[in-house]
Amino acid sequence: MKRIINGIVNENPVLVLLLGLCSALAITNNFENSYIMGICVTIVLICSNLIVSLISKYVTKNVEIPVYILIISTLVTVLEILLKEYVNPLYKVLGIYLPLIVVNCIVLGRALSVASKENVKNSVLDGLGVGLGYTVVLMVLGLIREVLGNETITIMKEISNITHHEIILKINFHSDLFPINIFNKPAGAFITLACLLALFNYIRGGNKNESN
């Protein structure tokens, strides 16, 4: 439990370590994409941490990185094939950002810094914690950007061929200011993440002062 919370708060991949920003910025223009991407990364993280911690005894330092990258890219390819087969619309929306999980520094970073040293249980929990931390940030980003930029919250649309439900919530601000189109655009992603980071720094800074 401590490990999971550690992954979400103290070592949050996006807000503290600033890793994996590519996908965090690119696909968060919509709530659904955000949490699906988060789940995908979490699955890859847990699986790669599991495999790496199982085989790390047999891998020498020199070939560590190539071996781990190969494991991660195989996992991502499996995920790609599954998504293409079962949720094709989603596969098209995520596009190149799905294979880019391979070079998402979080996955390789966790494999090198945690999974290759710790036992299996701790590695899997660490993967789960960090993955959840990533998912939460992505969900918050997606929620803010979609509500401000589109006045909607898409919960199930592209995955509706599995769930057989389409849920899109509408929010009306009754103001000419909304929807603010900029939040759908790349610039909006930068602004939202910048504000989220500043807020996080502010809260953490406050906590530090109190403890002092």
Place this chain on the structure above:
Amino acid sequence: MNLINICLTALLTENVVLTKFLGICPFIGTSKKRSNAIYMGISVMLVVTLSSIITWCLYKYLLVPTETEYLKTVLFILVIASLVQLLEILLKKYLNKIHQVLGLYLPLITTNCAVLGIVLLNITNNYSFVEMLVYSISSSLGFTFVIYLFSSMREKIDKNDIPASFKGHPIALLTAAIMALLFARYL
């Protein structure tokens, strides 16, 4: 005409960093000094161009005929990783001066999303050989251009008085937001 079009969109309006968010990590991480930015940019250009040529040929003449397109992610990352290794060894042996300058940045490139991203975009956009060449050169040039501009701005920003919680990464991201607006002509 088409080639000029590809070149200009890749360089400016659809810049890899500011609209596709590829290579954000080095963009935020290594862009504190102008010299770092230039060297990083040159290394990326070198690796992107070479790996685009190799992966495009492999995809067209190996994966498509054998109907194993789904292996592209694994194959491409292997090509990029070994290419980076090979470049490092070759530079160290024959061009030691360049190696001393670029050596620090080369290993970082394997996990740079820009490289794998551009290589994959070449395939998803269905480019011909010449188009692929123009696209990969101009988009990596776009990366270098933006990262250089950004680092010059950051050198100035760091000297100014910024609210404590915005110091460092948040202000960098806000700067990037303004640049993204300018590049995509929304202002």
